[in-house]
Amino acid sequence: MTARPQPPHGRLPIAAAAEARRAAGRLIRQDGRAFAAMLALNGLAAAAGLGGPWLLGRIIDDVRAGAGPEHVDRLALGILGFALAHLLLGRFARYTGYRFGERTLARIRERFVERALALPAPVVERAGAGDLMTRGTADVATVGTTLRDAAPEVTVALVQVVFILAAMLAINPLLGLCGTLCLSGIAVAVRWYLRRAHAGYLAEGDAASGLADVLGSTAAGARTVEALGLEERRIAAAAEAIERCRVTRTHTLYLRSVLFPVVEFSYVAPVAAVLLLGGALRGSGAVSVGAVVACALYVWRLAEPLDKVLLWLDQLQRGNASFARVEGVGRIEAPPVTGDARPVDERIDVVGVRYAYQGERDVLHGVDLTVRPGERLAVVGPSGAGKSTLGRLLAGAEAPRTGRVTVGGVPVAELHPDRLRRHVVLVSQEHHVFLGTVRDNLRLAAPDATDQELHAALAAVEVDWADELPDGLDTALGAGGHHLDARQAQQLALARVVLADPHTLILDEATSLLDPATARHTERSLAAVLKGRTVIAIAHRLHTAHDADRVAVMDGGRITELGSHDELLAADGGYAALWRSWHGG
Template identity: 55%
Template sequence: MTTVLPVATAAGVRRAAWREIYSDRWLFSGAMVVNMLAAGAGLLMPLLLGRIVDAVTDTPEHAALATVDRLALAILVVTVAHIVLLRYAQLLCYRFGERAAARIRERFLDRTLALPGSMVEHATTGDLITRGTADVNAVVLMLRSMAPQLFLAAVQLLFLMVAVLLLDPMLGGSGLATLTVAVFALRSYLRRAEAAYLWQAMSAGQVNEAVITTVQGARTVEALGMDRSRIRLADSTIAASRQARLSTLRLRTRLFPVVEIACALPVVGVLVLGGWLHRNDMIALGTVVAAALYLQRLIDPLNLFMMWLDQIQSATAAFARIEGVALARSPGADPVSSAATEPADARIVCADVHFAYGSGREVLKGIDLDIRPGERIAIVGPSGAGKSTLGRLLAGLDAPGRGSITVGGVPIAELAPDRLRRQVILVTQEHHIFRDTLRENLRLAAPAATDAELTAALSAVGASWATELPDYPDTLLDGRHQLDDARAQQLSLARVLLADPHTLILDEATAMLDPTTARDTERGLAAILSGRTVIAVAHRLQTAHDADRIAVMEDGRIVELGTHTELLARRGSYASLWRAWHG
């Protein structure tokens, strides 16, 4: 059962963009002012050149030379000012882009870490990875490289259009009118582009998902002879991605020729109309030259927009996917109750719990279980009985299909992610060690923990080897000090102790440890977590022996419940498991 992460609407993307501008409004305002000054300086050059043409054609030779010299010096000064202002405007825009990119990266990471556990579990790996890598990089590229250039081009384009209209309304208006062809072509493109580029981004995520899951399960694929089916899946996702890219390519190939022709028409039109007006003494030649130069300079910003158009659409679609992470919620969660309701205590009650993955058969069938605060309970049973599934539901990673699982009267799956982590933590044999110091790896669970608290947590899980590492606790866990699975699992358990949850669920949490170390670690955990609720999905029955109560599961149901002594006396399923465990 997978969940597709949401995508923000166009309005949501606009709000997010405005939020970035407002966050750094003074720098953005400064960049806008300098851009306008640079564009204004650029407008003077064609105007001065037109004055030179008028001076040469309408002024006596001896006076024309002096006028041309003055105008040429003015052009030189304006050119230097234009270059300086342009470079400074680019600097301010790049600075704004880098700051905004940093904020977006940090916000995406914060939102991803704040996602409900069930959402992370059911979201496809490829989609989440693509949003955090390719999509973030596309937005960063837009802010860092495209946005400064496009902002400058937009200001220049606006100023040039205003200037040509002020120079001569009839001449300028006739030239700009021919640009309507490009406007209509662009509108037609934009109507189709958003969906096409979202499809392209989603198909890239599907390719990543197919490749990543195949690589991660390579041994299983080889053992079960699934290589051909996985190759067919990869081929189909690549083919879909190719079709998505071809669809955006077709949109661009229809648009670009039309815009290129439309950009050349204004200059041609102004020269033809301006030549006729000048011949009939209705306009000065310098005005025609200046108008033609203004319209000629429109081509540069328009070409820049066309050059970046593909990346703009890709970045917009990527931004929508990044912002969509903030809209993700647990399936079936009630955002009002989860945010406002606080559990009355740590008592966990399962009432007639049914659960199935997707549309498949039920894995849990009417589970009733009352777990008292501070109780140590073990869940045992044969493989496929539903033990791990029940552990996931007790941890709030999934919500029951029918029935309820509550803690202190509140549905566990509806607790806000940060509140849920303080209430209950699920520890499995899966773990991750970051390439950072031992101290920072442990402080993920408790940022304010002291070195003494770190040492105590490591000692409690039998990880005394950690204190012998060089530069402890600032040892860098990289290639030189890479931890094996057993030590990494101990480090994960130490994190749990530092997090200090009300309820701890252990599902094969000591599977990587040898039996003696595992038993010592479990006893150490029990001593440290005295007074806390501990639920152990027990694959080693010795763990069940030490529990206050044992729940025996078969075929998705709890068939026995009691202490070790009571269940042995009943001579039922648990007694059979115990005899098999001891040979």
């Protein structure tokens, strides 16, 4: 026996069993007619499948009573008719089930995408992209297989089992009860399996998410890994994740290795029991030979639908666990917006703000700051001082632990995301090029922008490569299309900012991938285009501070100095030391 895996530690939440059942019920109600048709066709197919054994029992009894060949031929034709009806009805039942499954899967996919896009950015960052990606790919695919293949097959099989048991009891209650009781071994084995399988498959899915995180982060940071000589550490981390996948997978394999042998043996016992009891009852004249044969055939026929149920049981458990993981994304709700508040102006106030990442110490300690409309503020300081964290709070990407951040007197938490984005836009050094054309990428910020406006936005951020593209604005980007290097991707992101035209722009090392001269020129071009807008620049390059109206110096999660470039140099404090160090003097 293999060791039981540890319960999944979870990244994103997992829906509880009751939540998953309610979600499944809602999906069924959305396509209730197809679901009802599937059940009805399955019932008719199962009923047609009962005709053959019953007629065979009639043939045996009638022949013993002296019936002639013509009577047997008529009953044989009846068996053929029932078999044909069973085939056709079963085919339409499966077809209806497959269509129901595909439509339901489409709804699940659409709902997952909506929920994933609505997730707060901090939640995704803490959970890891691997977990979300695994749920959106592997788990959704597993749910799809369950809906498309397992659910229709299991539905057909279960209806057949119910009808066969009912037919056995109708022919002879004692023989029917005997056959049913002898199947109890299957029920015991299945119960044992079900009590362990759900947790096992949740652990398996969580291990897959962990492996995806490790492999994804290693691939994304391959150059850093190589530069810092971290190959052995990353290999060890991957080996640990693979081992956890192996342990969880081995555990679920062990569960199946116990279940299926018990089931196979349990098929033989009911047939033998019915024949033995039928022989005894026939000796006393309590039952006919045809009835015994019919009941034995019914018990034997139970093997086929039960086999289907049990063979798909593993897939159902996988699908159940995957559905709980997919639905778990819906348990994360965006911070509530208490009203449709409208800022009275564009002033940003930070009052007594403290912030800590989940489970960690405060990284901001009582920060107070006022950013005036139209001001250019530079935020500088050593690495780890809290600059980027402050930028995320100003943009509403994070909420303070204590204190408040307001725009025009309205707490950021009370601004609807659409309204907030019209006021404040955060641009970091992480830029993404979306699948589509250059035009598609730019119009994400302004869907109705004309080509003239798109070209103007590119010119504003010093783009000198757009005219060299093979198809101009219609050039496809991303996988299989034209590849933009890091500098070009950064410029594309800045052009989107120009098109979005926010009142307050937060640049968090947004020009870090440009060379110093180009970066300074681009920032000045942005300032000219966004004249009258508030610009908060978080930077290590102090030329940004030199060009700003005011400079906020951060150290240890606090603002230690605040003033103009000349004022801070005259004060000869931390900023003056940074400036001298940057200039090598």
